[in-house]
Amino acid sequence: MKRRGKNSPAIPASLAPLGHVKDITAGEVQAIQETLNVNSIRELVAAISNGLLETVQGITAVQIKNIKRAFKLYKTDDTRIPLWDARVAGQELLRIFAQFPEVEKVALTGSLRRCKDTVGDIDILIQATEADRRKLLYKISRMPQTESIVATGPHHFCVVLRNQLQADIRLATRKHYGASLLYYTGSVPYNQYLEKLAGDKGLRFGPLGLTDSQSGEYVAGEQETDIFRHLGIGYLDPELREGYEEKTYAAFYQIPSLVTFNQLKGDMQIHTDWSDGTESIAAIARYLSHTFPHYQYIVITDHVSGKRPNHVLPPEDLFRQAEEIDRINALMGFDYIKKGLETDILENGAPELANDILLQADWVVASIHTDFARDNTDRLIRACEHPAVHCIGHPSGRMIGMRPPYPADWNAVFEAAARTGTALEINSRPNRLDLNDALIHQAISRGVTLVINSDARTLSHFDFMKLGVSMARRGACSKRDILNTWSWNDVEAFKAAKQRLAQQ
Ligand SMILES: [Zn+2]
Numbered sequence: 001m002k003r004r005g006k007n008s009p010a011i012p013a014s015l016a017p018l019g020h021v022k023d024i025t026a027g028e029v030q031a032i033q034e035t036l037n038v039n040s041i042r043e044l045v046a047a048i049s050n051g052l053l054e055t056v057q058g059i060t061a062v063q064i065k066n067i068k069r070a071f072k073l074y075k076t077d078d079t080r081i082p083l084w085d086a087r088v089a090g091q092e093l094l095r096i097f098a099q100f101p102e103v104e105k106v107a108l109t110g111s112l113r114r115c116k117d118t119v120g121d122i123d124i125l126i127q128a129t130e131a132d133r134r135k136l137l138y139k140i141s142r143m144p145q146t147e148s149i150v151a152t153g154p155h156h157f158c159v160v161l162r163n164q165l166q167a168d169i170r171l172a173t174r175k176h177y178g179a180s181l182l183y184y185t186g187s188v189p190y191n192q193y194l195e196k197l198a199g200d201k202g203l204r205f206g207p208l209g210l211t212d213s214q215s216g217e218y219v220a221g222e223q224e225t226d227i228f229r230h231l232g233i234g235y236l237d238p239e240l241r242e243g244y245e246e247k248t249y250a251a252f253y254q255i256p257s258l259v260t261f262n263q264l265k266g267d268m269q270i271h272t273d274w275s276d277g278t279e280s281i282a283a284i285a286r287y288l289s290h291t292f293p294h295y296q297y298i299v300i301t302d303h304v305s306g307k308r309p310n311h312v313l314p315p316e317d318l319f320r321q322a323e324e325i326d327r328i329n330a331l332m333g334f335d336y337i338k339k340g341l342e343t344d345i346l347e348n349g350a351p352e353l354a355n356d357i358l359l360q361a362d363w364v365v366a367s368i369h370t371d372f373a374r375d376n377t378d379r380l381i382r383a384c385e386h387p388a389v390h391c392i393g394h395p396s397g398r399m400i401g402m403r404p405p406y407p408a409d410w411n412a413v414f415e416a417a418a419r420t421g422t423a424l425e426i427n428s429r430p431n432r433l434d435l436n437d438a439l440i441h442q443a444i445s446r447g448v449t450l451v452i453n454s455d456a457r458t459l460s461h462f463d464f465m466k467l468g469v470s471m472a473r474r475g476a477c478s479k480r481d482i483l484n485t486w487s488w489n490d491v492e493a494f495k496a497a498k499q500r501l502a503q504q
Contacts, residue, residue, distance in 0.1 A: 070151035084430035179221035189243030269453035275302035349382025367393030421498035428468030440475025
């Protein structure tokens with residue numbers, strides 16, 4: 001991959017990864033080293049981040065792009081991709097790699113494994129023998145998804161895919177797989193925390209395993225759990241491995257266990273062809289009862305409005321919809337489908353629909369769909385205080401990459417939700433993920449009960465629930481924090497408790 005002349009200078013060991021970048025010669029490494037006066041990868045990365053690479057004579061724009069890709073400096077905040085897209089692309093690569101006979105094990109790592117709401121690159125770890133490395137590189141370079149390989153180190157391939165996403169593929173042998181999985185999952189501050197724990201025990205932690213800091217002898221590394229055990233701590237789920245303080249990590253061990261998708265008993269925000277969805281209620285019920293057999297109930301929450309002209313269900317049609325739900329439930333033999341609705345929160349914080357309409361519904365979601373720029377604390381609190389409102393939909397109003405959460409005093413909002421017994425939503429749509437992870441954690445710390453919803457408009461959207469579960473896990477939620485892991489009887493009890501509080 002490299003052009004190397006007979007008399008080319010040797011690449012200094014401290015800058016070896018720069019020599020692995022496509023079409024960078026030893027002479028060019030030397031020019032970069034001398035012009036920028038860098039002697040380590042850390043100094044090099046700092047110089048590149050400061051835009052100094054462009055000052056080195058003879059380095060082309062294409063080479064600069066490849067170097068930036070190889071050192072993960074190519075992506076900016078604007079070009080990070082939504083978790084959903086990265087997950088779909090990552091799982092596609094896992095399926096392909098798992099079919100190569102050279103691949104013993106393969107996993108996603110990095111922010112994709114930690115389920116951050118946006119992801120820079122697709123990080124993948126493969127377990128393979130040293131002997132199979134070349135064969136693997138060849139196969140990866142020849143797969144139809146590969147556009148180009150921008151860097152190849154001994155244990156690292158940096159690949160640009162045809163969809164323009166970047167895949168960073170790391171290799172580890174069986175002996176080091178667990179250590180590499182842990183190390184490349186990160187985050188960087190979490191690794192620093194592990195390094196410190198290791199240091200306290202006279203050990204060193206890195207992608208090659210735990211080693212004795214005196215003798216350099218290998219101690220552990222085959223499995224992540226081996227390393228945790230030697231460091232004297234329990235397994236920590238990847239979603240929680242962010243840059244928290246030590247005492248926060250310690251508190252995580254007090255959580256019973258993080259909520260899982262299979263614990264969900266229902267989906268409590270679904271749109272049908274009665275408003276802005278594409279599917280009939282019957283088709284949705286048939287699909288969900290087969291696809292997610294662990295669901296015991298689903299709540300239809302079409303957008304009901306007497307003011308908006310389009311894509312809404314006029315209030316006077318709710319009665320007909322209820323008859324249709326009764327008809328399908330009778331065919332199914334039990335009340336699988338619940339009669340909910342979504343109503344707008346008006347400028348003054350009141351729901352648009354009148355009380356007598358709201359009181360007929362099994363479940364009322366109230367959401368802000370206007371005035372995203374202003375501080376919405378008062379509107380959210382008033383909506384929580386309304387006795388007929390059970391849940392606030394997409395509470396912060398953010399649209400990833402388009403619109404930040406509107407300003408609000410979140411502690412005051414969470415206090416109001418907890419005080420009134422109102423649930424807040426974790427909306428699972430890939431561009432919403434609202435509440436976000438930090439607000440989720442803040443909400444449950446204040447005693448708020450959350451609901452994870454797909455907010456689906458079509459059948460493929462029901463899978464988004466898994467994203468909402470990932471956000472809940474990043475917010476350190478267990479089953480008891482999430483209302484729709486409870487039975488419908490318990491949901492009724494939650495509603496009754498709100499009624500009692502409202503009457504006090
Ligand atoms: Zn909405």
